[in-house]
Amino acid sequence: MIIQQPGIQPEIAIQALPDDERVWVPQAENVWFRPLLLNTVTGSWCNLLRVRKSGVLSRHIHPSWVVGYVIEGAWRYLEHDWVARKGTFVYEPPGEIHTLVVDETADHATEMITFFNISGAMVYVDEHGRQTGYEDVFTKLQMCRTHYERVGLGAGYVEQFVR
Secondary structure, X not given: XXXXXXXXXXXXXXXXXXXXXXXXXXXXXXXXXXXXXXXXXXXXXXEEEEEOOOEEEEEEEOOOOEEEEEEEOEEEEOOOOXXXXXXXXXXXXXXXXXXXXXXXXXXXXXXXEXXXXXXXXXXEEOOOOOEEEEEOHHHHHHHHHHHHHHOOOOHHHHHHHEO
């Protein structure tokens, strides 16, 4: 028998790629994320990003580090000469502006799925570096609540990922 210690949040052990499509939260046209951990104490989150389109997804900057692991497909940043393909680990240093691109020339895949661990915020910027949008653990949490309510899972469905 496992005894839960007071003040310690329980572990999360779930199937990362869900059987239920409703678990994927729409982020943009043909772009979804699947929450795995939403840490409201540290402001970090882990999710899968799924993309089923070619082209530029976003130009953004992170004030803290980000790591990723490509599960399916491939993607790249316009500012670098590497392509992150299936099995690739990526470390993104804080403060770097980069433009995420998924294109057929990268891997001829029909979808890209990457695990991301994001510490802090994601700030969207235009070609001049001016802020155009913002996401953090709390905006992600609200996106999940709204989506899960709309698809019949209930707004509280997301609470299993909150720590």
